[in-house]
Amino acid sequence: MTPLIKEMAAPDAPADSLRALPVRAPNQELKFVLHRKLLEKINLETLATIDVDRVRQEVLHALYALMDAEPTLLTGAERASVAKEVLDEVFGLGPIEALLSDPTISDILVNGAYSVYVERGGLLELTSIQFRDNQHLMRIIDRIVSKVGRRVDESTPMVDARLTDGSRVN
Numbered sequence: 001m002t003p004l005i006k007e008m009a010a011p012d013a014p015a016d017s018l019r020a021l022p023v024r025a026p027n028q029e030l031k032f033v034l035h036r037k038l039l040e041k042i043n044l045e046t047l048a049t050i051d052v053d054r055v056r057q058e059v060l061h062a063l064y065a066l067m068d069a070e071p072t073l074l075t076g077a078e079r080a081s082v083a084k085e086v087l088d089e090v091f092g093l094g095p096i097e098a099l100l101s102d103p104t105i106s107d108i109l110v111n112g113a114y115s116v117y118v119e120r121g122g123l124l125e126l127t128s129i130q131f132r133d134n135q136h137l138m139r140i141i142d143r144i145v146s147k148v149g150r151r152v153d154e155s156t157p158m159v160d161a162r163l164t165d166g167s168r169v170n
Contacts, residue, residue, distance in 0.1 A: 027082050030072050032132060034082065035089050037066050059090060094140045095129045100167070113137045144169055 041062055063083050067074065074082065088097035099108050099118060107119035113131040117124050131137040141152050148161040160170040 027072070027074070027078060030070065030074075031082055031085050031089070034063060034066050034070070035086050038063055038086065038090065041066075056087065056091065060087065063087070093144065094136070095131055096140070099127070099129065100163075100165075110137065 038059065042059065060083060063086055064079070067079055067082065085095075088094060093100065096108055096110070096116065099105055099116075102118075104120050105118045106122075109117040109119070109124070111117065113134045113136065116127045116129040118127055119125075131140065138152075144163065145152055145159050145161055147164070150156075150159045150161050152159050158170065160168070162168055
């Protein structure tokens with residue numbers, strides 16, 4: 001059986017190539033680096049052939065191993081938070097995943113990579129949620145609409161669809 005997680009050489013120096021990225025939230029740069037390294041490590045061919053819960057567990061295990069190799073010191077709570085956010089990026093809808101599970105939120109409005117609003121109790125409020133850049137936002141949009149057989153690009157800049165939970169996306 002082909003393993004889900006590929007064996008890799010010892011980790012490189014942490015995040016040197018990403019130092020120029022702006023850091024908008026605590027541990028944001030670390031999350032980007034871990035996500036990139038995790039994607040390099042995952043055997044995508046095997047991913048589709050095994051149980052989703054097993055995949056999540058193996059990916060989480062690999063993620064904690066990658067965190068152990070980073071020189072950044074994190075508390076247990078910070079490690080758990082970083083792990084959740086990276087898993088949301090891999091398996092969910094990235095930065096907006098936490099908003100989707102909040103029962104007090106009735107609407108999520110994404111007005112660009114750095115402007116995410118929510119509606120609570122009929123009032124709009126700006127969140128601290130941000131995407132890395134427009135390309136990151138477009139990857140999440142593609143992930144949403146591809147599940148319902150749609151696409152968003154220059155020829156089709158708008159879409160109306162529903163998430164698996166019935167939520168409307170447009």
